[in-house]
Amino acid sequence: MFSFRECSVPGCRTYVSLPYSVCYHHATDEQKRKIEKALEEKLSNDQIIRDVTIIGGAFRDLKVEGKVLKASNFAFSVFMDCTFTETKIINCFFDFCIFIRCSFISSNIRYSVFSGSTIRNCRFNDDVMIHSNFMGIDSIDSSYDQCDLYYSNFSMSKLIRTSFEDSNLKRVNYNACLTKDVSFRYSNPEEAFFSQDQEDVR
Amino acid sequence: MRIYPHFNAKGAENSYLIGPDEGGDAILIDPADIDTELIGLIESHHYNIVACLITHGHRRHTAGIPKLMKIYDARIYAASPRIAGYDTVQLSDGDSVEIAGFEIKVRSLPGHSPDSLIYMIGKTVFTGDVLSAGRIGTTKNNAEKQILLYNLINTMMRMDDNSLIYPGHGAATKLRTERIFNYSLLESEVKLY
Numbered sequence: 086m087f088s089f090r091e092c093s094v095p096g097c098r099t100y101v102s103l104p105y106s107v108c109y110h111h112a113t114d115e116q117k118r119k120i121e122k123a124l125e126e127k128l129s130n131d132q133i134i135r136d137v138t139i140i141g142g143a144f145r146d147l148k149v150e151g152k153v154l155k156a157s158n159f160a161f162s163v164f165m166d167c168t169f170t171e172t173k174i175i176n177c178f179f180d181f182c183i184f185i186r187c188s189f190i191s192s193n194i195r196y197s198v199f200s201g202s203t204i205r206n207c208r209f210n211d212d213v214m215i216h217s218n219f220m221g222i223d224s225i226d227s228s229y230d231q232c233d234l235y236y237s238n239f240s241m242s243k244l245i246r247t248s249f250e251d252s253n254l255k256r257v258n259y260n261a262c263l264t265k266d267v268s269f270r271y272s273n274p275e276e277a278f279f280s281q282d283q284e285d286v287r
Numbered sequence: 288m289r290i291y292p293h294f295n296a297k298g299a300e301n302s303y304l305i306g307p308d309e310g311g312d313a314i315l316i317d318p319a320d321i322d323t324e325l326i327g328l329i330e331s332h333h334y335n336i337v338a339c340l341i342t343h344g345h346r347r348h349t350a351g352i353p354k355l356m357k358i359y360d361a362r363i364y365a366a367s368p369r370i371a372g373y374d375t376v377q378l379s380d381g382d383s384v385e386i387a388g389f390e391i392k393v394r395s396l397p398g399h400s401p402d403s404l405i406y407m408i409g410k411t412v413f414t415g416d417v418l419s420a421g422r423i424g425t426t427k428n429n430a431e432k433q434i435l436l437y438n439l440i441n442t443m444m445r446m447d448d449n450s451l452i453y454p455g456h457g458a459a460t461k462l463r464t465e466r467i468f469n470y471s472l473l474e475s476e477v478k479l480y
Contacts, residue, residue, distance in 0.1 A: 086288045089410040196292045200464040218458035221468035240421040241468040
């Protein structure tokens with residue numbers, strides 16, 4: 086698991102980016118460069134990338150293909166034009182992130198958290214995204230097509246021009262969502278929950 | 288520390304395997320079912336289960352105990368003195384135990400069930416059915432719901448926003464997310480900060 090040590094800057098409770106004693110936000114420019122370089126090296130050399138903490142990072146044109154990303158924390162980060170192809174993302178935290186024009190193709194996302202994120206012009210296609218937390222996301226002009234979303238949670242989200250077509254929606258939670266132009270074509274929304282009462286009954 | 292979630296497809300419960308980085312003594316939280324996938328997970332990481340922590344005594348979270356005890360010589364930790372026919376090491380609110388090199392803090396949060404405990408290892412909280420992503424535990428009546436809400440406010444809502452929450456059902460979450468997006472808590476109009 087990523088380190089739970091808190092940043093040494095007084096008043097900051099964010100987790101540190103190892104090997105430093107400060108969080109990414111409070112790291113010096115030189116430290117930030119080293120943290121980013123370490124991640125780039127891991128992405129190019131290692132099959133399994135684990136225990137990484139970069140909170141509040143900014144990533145552009147990141148290409149992750151065929152890797153396994155485990156137990157890492159990228160909360161409050163910005164991802165632009167990033168591609169995750171055939172990537173396993175397990176037990177990772179992407180809460181309150183911004184994803185713009187990113188694609189997650191044929192990836193396997195489990196036990197991961199994307200809650201509070203803004204997801205704009207993104208493609209989650211042909212993915213297995215079971216047991217993942219998308220609570221309170223703003224999903225705009227994005228698609229979750231041909232996905233297995235079993236037991237994922239989109240409650241309290243804003244879903245605008247978003248499609249969940251030809252996907253498995255069994256036990257998916259859409260409680261208290263604001264929706265506009267959402268398509269569930271060829272999927273099974275009857276097995277999803279659209280209110281807490283439905284969830285309690287089942 | 289390594290945390291491996293395991294999903295029991297039969298009853299939709301989560302179990303959690305917690306161990307050190309390189310094998311050795313490990314902990315299993317809420318053994319809903321000991322299937323070949325879970326045994327494979329334990330053995331492939333060279334773990335030996337020395338403790339089984341129970342968040343609450345509901346059968347769907349403890350049904351795997353008999354099978355677990357046939358394979359591993361584990362001690363069971365719970366609020367109740369006996370679980371699934373086995374004697375336990377009884378825990379109560381405020382206890383702290385060291386198992387497999389991890390310091391585990393225990394808090395009692397009745398409401399969903401009288402024996403509900405949550406376990407904290409560092410900034411990681413295993414909540415059982417007390418708090419899940421987007422909802423609080425089910426209760427039989429309004430009085431129990433108020434007890435649960437009171438306990439949540441006075442224990443969990445005092446924890447750090449960055450605490451990770453691993454519930455007995457559904458996806459993982461963070462406390463910050465629950466403060467902002469937990470429908471049950473928002474609906475109850477309780478003070479979350």
